[in-house]
Amino acid sequence: MASLLKVQGMTHFFGGLRAVNDFNLDIEKGQICGLIGPNGAGKTTVFNLITGVYTPTEGVIELEGTNIKGVETHRIAAMGLGRTFQNLALWRHMTVLDHIRMAHYSQLTYGLFDAFFGTPTARRQEDEIRENSMKLLTIFDVSQFADHIIGNLPYGAQRRVEMARAMATNPKILFLDEPTAGMTPDELVRMIQIIRQVHRDFGVAIFMIEHRMKFVMDLCESIQTLVFGEVIAQGPPEEIQNNPQVIEAYLGKEDLH
Amino acid sequence: MKLLKKFISIFSVVPLAGWLLGVFTAVLAEFYLGDLVSYYLYLPKIPVLFGTLFMLKEPVLIPSALAYDLLIYIIPVCLVALLTAPAMNRVAALLEKTPLWLATLIHLIAFYAILHMWAGINDYRVIVIKFTLISIILTISLNIINGYQGEFSCSHPGFMALGAYASSTLTLLLFTNDKMFGEALLPPALGPWCFPLVLIIGGMVAALGSLVVAIPSFRTRGDYLAIISLAFLFIVKSAVENLEILGGPRGMSSQPGYATLPVVFLWTALCIWIIHNFTTSIMGKALNTVRDNEQAATSMTINTRKTKITAFMFGAFWAGVAGGLFAHVLRFVNPSSFGLQKLAEILAMVYFGGLNSIYGSIVGAVSISVLGEALRPLELFKWIIIPLILILVMIFRPHGLISFTEINVKEIMRSRDKHRAEGAE
Numbered sequence: 001m002a003s004l005l006k007v008q009g010m011t012h013f014f015g016g017l018r019a020v021n022d023f024n025l026d027i028e029k030g031q032i033c034g035l036i037g038p039n040g041a042g043k044t045t046v047f048n049l050i051t052g053v054y055t056p057t058e059g060v061i062e063l064e065g066t067n068i069k070g071v072e073t074h075r076i077a078a079m080g081l082g083r084t085f086q087n088l089a090l091w092r093h094m095t096v097l098d099h100i101r102m103a104h105y106s107q108l109t110y111g112l113f114d115a116f117f118g119t120p121t122a123r124r125q126e127d128e129i130r131e132n133s134m135k136l137l138t139i140f141d142v143s144q145f146a147d148h149i150i151g152n153l154p155y156g157a158q159r160r161v162e163m164a165r166a167m168a169t170n171p172k173i174l175f176l177d178e179p180t181a182g183m184t185p186d187e188l189v190r191m192i193q194i195i196r197q198v199h200r201d202f203g204v205a206i207f208m209i210e211h212r213m214k215f216v217m218d219l220c221e222s223i224q225t226l227v228f229g230e231v232i233a234q235g236p237p238e239e240i241q242n243n244p245q246v247i248e249a250y251l252g253k254e255d256l257h
Numbered sequence: 258m259k260l261l262k263k264f265i266s267i268f269s270v271v272p273l274a275g276w277l278l279g280v281f282t283a284v285l286a287e288f289y290l291g292d293l294v295s296y297y298l299y300l301p302k303i304p305v306l307f308g309t310l311f312m313l314k315e316p317v318l319i320p321s322a323l324a325y326d327l328l329i330y331i332i333p334v335c336l337v338a339l340l341t342a343p344a345m346n347r348v349a350a351l352l353e354k355t356p357l358w359l360a361t362l363i364h365l366i367a368f369y370a371i372l373h374m375w376a377g378i379n380d381y382r383v384i385v386i387k388f389t390l391i392s393i394i395l396t397i398s399l400n401i402i403n404g405y406q407g408e409f410s411c412s413h414p415g416f417m418a419l420g421a422y423a424s425s426t427l428t429l430l431l432f433t434n435d436k437m438f439g440e441a442l443l444p445p446a447l448g449p450w451c452f453p454l455v456l457i458i459g460g461m462v463a464a465l466g467s468l469v470v471a472i473p474s475f476r477t478r479g480d481y482l483a484i485i486s487l488a489f490l491f492i493v494k495s496a497v498e499n500l501e502i503l504g505g506p507r508g509m510s511s512q513p514g515y516a517t518l519p520v521v522f523l524w525t526a527l528c529i530w531i532i533h534n535f536t537t538s539i540m541g542k543a544l545n546t547v548r549d550n551e552q553a554a555t556s557m558t559i560n561t562r563k564t565k566i567t568a569f570m571f572g573a574f575w576a577g578v579a580g581g582l583f584a585h586v587l588r589f590v591n592p593s594s595f596g597l598q599k600l601a602e603i604l605a606m607v608y609f610g611g612l613n614s615i616y617g618s619i620v621g622a623v624s625i626s627v628l629g630e631a632l633r634p635l636e637l638f639k640w641i642i643i644p645l646i647l648i649l650v651m652i653f654r655p656h657g658l659i660s661f662t663e664i665n666v667k668e669i670m671r672s673r674d675k676h677r678a679e680g681a682e
Contacts, residue, residue, distance in 0.1 A: 051556060053552065053556075072555075072560075073555040073556060074554075074555045074556075074557075074558050074559055074560050074561065077555070077556050077557060077558040078558040082556075083556050085552075085553065085556075089550045089552055089553035089556075090549075090550065090553065091545060091546050091549035091550055091553065091554075092549050092550075093545060093548075093549055093613065093661055094542070094545055094546070094549065098542060098545075101539055101542070102539060102542055102543065102546050102554075102557060102559065103557040103558065104539065105539060105540075105543060105557065105558045105559045105560075106558035106559075108539060108540065110540075112540065112567065115534065115535050115538040115540040115541060116531045116534055116535050117531065117534060118534040118538070122538060126538060126539065129539065165557060166557075168557075169557055169558050
């Protein structure tokens with residue numbers, strides 16, 4: 001099978017600091033992969049490099065065979081790379097429905113002129129998008145909040161809105177940056193179900209950063225461990241869990257004295 | 258408080274059409290009985306702005322002026338609005354069945370007719386209304402940049418100056434015989450018909466000028482952009498001050514009086530309509546996403562650069578149009594009309610009325626302009642009272658009076674029949 005997202009030899013420097021070194025990734029269609037590592041290992045930087053927030057110093061990034069290195073973030077997103085953020089990046093003055101509507105931005109074909117005069121073309125598209133957005137809200141079980149301002153929602157619901165928003169961009173691969181950060185055990189179980197559902201119903205590939213081992217073990221087919229910008233281990237969950245290097249990175253070296 | 262609530266609930270059955278009819282009777286009453294009533298109340302003439310000018314100049318006249326307001330405005334408006342409420346509710350219900358644009362148009366025409374009659378009493382009123390309408394355009398257009406897009410732009414008077422000078426140059430050059438540009442190049446009779454085009458060109462010039470601020474906004478935000486925009490304002494101002502061809506510090510005068518009340522009203526209505534369409538569309542809401550979280554916006558496929566440029570150019574365009582109207586209402590422009598004083602005025606209107614809201618901008622623009630005129634006799638104290646009100650608003654409502662609310666035309670015009678309302682619930 002041809003790979004969906006391919007990253008080869010990605011290296012990035014922040015000034016003199018080597019944040020990511022020789023990172024490789026190969027995700028196939030419909031695969032779920034995980035990225036783990038201690039705090040400050042550069043996991044989010046890897047996300048930001050692939051999604052185009054930063055341009056890597058070296059390396060090749062290809063989405064379905066097209067180069068996306070150095071392409072603007074919004075274009076990469078429109079090409080089918082959706083993402084969520086570690087600390088919920090929501091638009092605090094907007095309603096839940098508007099969040100989902102906005103994520104359809106790249107699918108608009110009408111121009112500014114249509115927006116100014118509210119032409120039938122514009123209205124038809126807006127109506128379609130509104131309908132589609134409501135469907136997405138129903139799938140993620142937040143349709144009852146459609147007209148609420150996002151800040152008034154419970155935390156778990158905000159997370160689901162963010163996920164629904166990412167799905168509205170029609171992604172082929174979804175990047176989840178710590179989807180369970182700060183969640184209660186109940187919300188966590190719910191999140192696992194939702195990720196499974198998204199994976200099954202939309203057929204997207206998923207690449208996630210996660211700290212909770214249970215979560216990663218449950219969902220991922222393959223895991224990479226990043227320490228100080230370098231991948232030290234890669235493989236199926238069971239293997240990673242028992243890898244001495246990974247244990248050392250997380251827990252420190254065993255004292256032999 | 259309880260009394261007030263009861264009072265409001267009595268009037269809650271009156272639809273917009275009913276209020277319009279009430280105001281119409283009041284204006285009619287003033288038209289026919291105004292002279293008589295003011296004569297018997299010992300007022301020298303019909304009070305221009307609800308008698309505030311008399312009240313502040315000669316406190317002895319306060320009871321008379323208040324009595325005049327009560328007799329001519331408050332009693333007729335309330336009485337007619339209440340009495341005709343059932344009939345007007347039926348009219349409103351009928352209008353609800355027609356297409357929205359038709360119902361809106363009918364309301365607008367009725368509103369304009371009232372405004373025209375009210376203004377017909379006195380030329381001063383015409384001027385006040387024209388400047389108020391122009392402030393509405395200015396306020397909404399600044400709200401696009403400062404409210405919807407969330408930057409702090411100080412260059413609005415600069416954009417306005419660009420529009421004012423560009424359109425003045427065009428009308429003086431093409432349609433009038435004057436000292437600066439000589440003979441008219443086109444027959445002056447064409448002038449009023451080409452005026453919209455002239456205004457649009459003025460707006461375009463302002464929009465082009467706004468690129469000077471829009472392009473730095475890709476990389477800077479907040480205070481730094483505010484300084485850049487302030488610098489732009491001073492550049493424009495000193496440029497027109499030093500360009501002899503534009504009249505230098507003396508400015509340009511004797512513009513043809515194309516900006517009549519209906520023209521200004523039409524442009525204001527058009528501006529509100531277009532900006533409302535834009536800000537409720539996905540393309541326009543992109544401005545809000547850039548304001549609230551730019552990184553999220555760009556990750557959600559939104560082209561932030563295009564959005565920022567659009568916000569600035571669109572806002573500046575309307576500021577340019579407002580500038581063109583301003584120049585042709587005053588029939589005189591000079592650089593000092595576009596200084597910091599003007600900036601403070603527009604900013605006050607935006608922040609008083611409310612960010613991210615066309616509705617709020619209209620309220621802000623109307624209240625600050627009318628208050629400014631009404632308190633004119635107080636001279637210096639005016640500039641103590643208005644800022645004081647602003648401070649109070651900022652303390653109790655930090656985002657302005659009416660923020661983050663969109664106009665819902667349908668809701669405003671709907672019939673307010675009690676039975677139907679209960680049935681709906």
